[in-house]
Amino acid sequence: MSAFCALAFCLVASGGAWGDSISIQNASFETTNALTIPCAGTGCAYNFSLPDWTIAGINASAGSFQPGSSSIYFNTALPDGSIVAFINTGSISQTLTGISLLANSVYTLSVDVGRRNDVAGADYSLNLLDGSNVFCTSGPSSNASITAGTFADITLTCATGATVPGGFLGIELTGDGRQINFDNVQLDVTSSTVSTPEPSVLALTFVGLLMGRLFFMRSRRNRYLQSASS
Numbered sequence: 118m119s120a121f122c123a124l125a126f127c128l129v130a131s132g133g134a135w136g137d138s139i140s141i142q143n144a145s146f147e148t149t150n151a152l153t154i155p156c157a158g159t160g161c162a163y164n165f166s167l168p169d170w171t172i173a174g175i176n177a178s179a180g181s182f183q184p185g186s187s188s189i190y191f192n193t194a195l196p197d198g199s200i201v202a203f204i205n206t207g208s209i210s211q212t213l214t215g216i217s218l219l220a221n222s223v224y225t226l227s228v229d230v231g232r233r234n235d236v237a238g239a240d241y242s243l244n245l246l247d248g249s250n251v252f253c254t255s256g257p258s259s260n261a262s263i264t265a266g267t268f269a270d271i272t273l274t275c276a277t278g279a280t281v282p283g284g285f286l287g288i289e290l291t292g293d294g295r296q297i298n299f300d301n302v303q304l305d306v307t308s309s310t311v312s313t314p315e316p317s318v319l320a321l322t323f324v325g326l327l328m329g330r331l332f333f334m335r336s337r338r339n340r341y342l343q344s345a346s347s
Contacts, residue, residue: 135307135308136305136306136307136308137305137306138303138304138305139213139216139286139304139305139306140213141211141213141288141302141303141304142169142211143167143168143169143170144301144302144303145196145197145198145200145300145301145302146167146170146181146198146200146201146202146299146300147197147198147199147200148168148169149164149166149167149168149181149183149200150164150166150168150181151164152164152181152183152200156185157187157189158184158185158186158187158189158190159185159186159187160183160184160185160186160187161183161184161185161187161189161190162183162185163180163181163182163183163203164180164181165178165179165180166180166181167179167180167181167202167209169211170202170209170210170211171209171210171211171212172207172208172209173207173208173209173210174206174207174208174291175206175207176206176207177206177207177208178204178205178206178207179202179203179204179205179206179207179208179209179292180202180203181200181201181202181203182200182201182202182203182296182298183199183200184199184201188234188266189234189235190233190234190235190266191231191233191234191266191267191268192234192266192267193266193267193268195231195268195300196229196268196270196300196301197229197300197301198300201231201298201299201300202290202298202299202300203292203296203297203298203299204241204290204291204292204297204299205292205294205295205296205297206292206293207291207292208289208290208291208292209289209290209299210246210287210288210289210290211287211288212246212285212286212287213285213286213287213288213304214285215285216285216286217281217283217284217285217286218247218252218277218281218282218284218286219277219281219306219308220277220278220279220280220281221277221278221279221308221309222276222277222306222307222308222309223274223275223276223277223306223307223308224245224253224274224275224276224277224286224304224305224306225272225273225274225275225304225305225306225307226243226245226272226273226274226275226288226302226303226304227270227271227272227273227301227302227303227304227305228243228270228271228273228290228299228300228301228302228303229268229269229270229271229299229300229301230260230263230268230269230271230297230298230299231260231263231267231268231269231297231298231299231300232260232261232263232264232265232266232267232268232297232298233265233266233296233298234265234266236294236295236296237261237294237295238259238260238261238262238294239259239260239261239292239293239294239295239296239297240257240258240259240260240292240293240294240297241257241258241259241260241290241291241292241293241294241297241299242254242255242256242257242258242290242291243255243271243273243289243290244273244288244289244290244291245273245275245286245287245288245289246284246286246287246288246289247281247282247283247284247285247286247287248282248283248284248285248287249284249287250282250284251289252275252282253273253275254273255271255273257293258271260297268298268300288302288304290302
């Protein structure tokens with residue numbers, strides 16, 4: 118009975134695809150160095166740094182931006198928190214150390230991309246990296262299609278095959294134009310290949326074994342009581 122319960126729980130837990138969210142450091146850019154440069158509007162300030170992200174590119178210009186309470190820049194609240202990242206030129210990226218690409222999996226990168234009221238459209242891209250190489254990209258897109266003063270949830274979906282390169286997974290956001298804004302970066306993976314049992318599978322297996330053991334002990338006790346009363 119114990120073996121049957123454990124097998125049943127394992128089949129339920131491990132069968133089919135599984136999904137997971139991948140942790141990103143400073144995903145909403147709320148962690149900042151001092152915002153020392155003022156800008157128009159109440160509470161508006163910015164700087165040229167992004168903790169946990171690497172700013173790169175020729176003449177790269179990017180950093181943390183706090184629009185403040187004025188409607189000069191946005192008509193609605195920011196997607197998450199009070200600070201966003203901005204890129205004028207170059208890129209911001211983050212290597213997810215210890216996380217490698219999985220075979221036969223689908224990665225979904227979701228980023229809120231903003232267009233300020235006072236800025237015309239500019240190009241940006243969302244990229245997923247394998248080491249230093251781009252293995253999937255949204256290609257150049259323009260935030261001119263986003264309503265001025267708002268953010269849009271932009272999604273990049275990438276599928277891997279049976280074999281994958283060996284570098285660590287990374288995220289890269291690029292900009293080519295004045296003040297493209299980013300917020301609330303999220304990355305999920307769904308895989309149909311499970312080579313190592315997940316913690317949840319092990320937990321369910323343990324529950325199955327425990328239930329089977331309790332059932333066996335109860336049945337044995339009942340048989341003993343019946344024999345003693347005969």
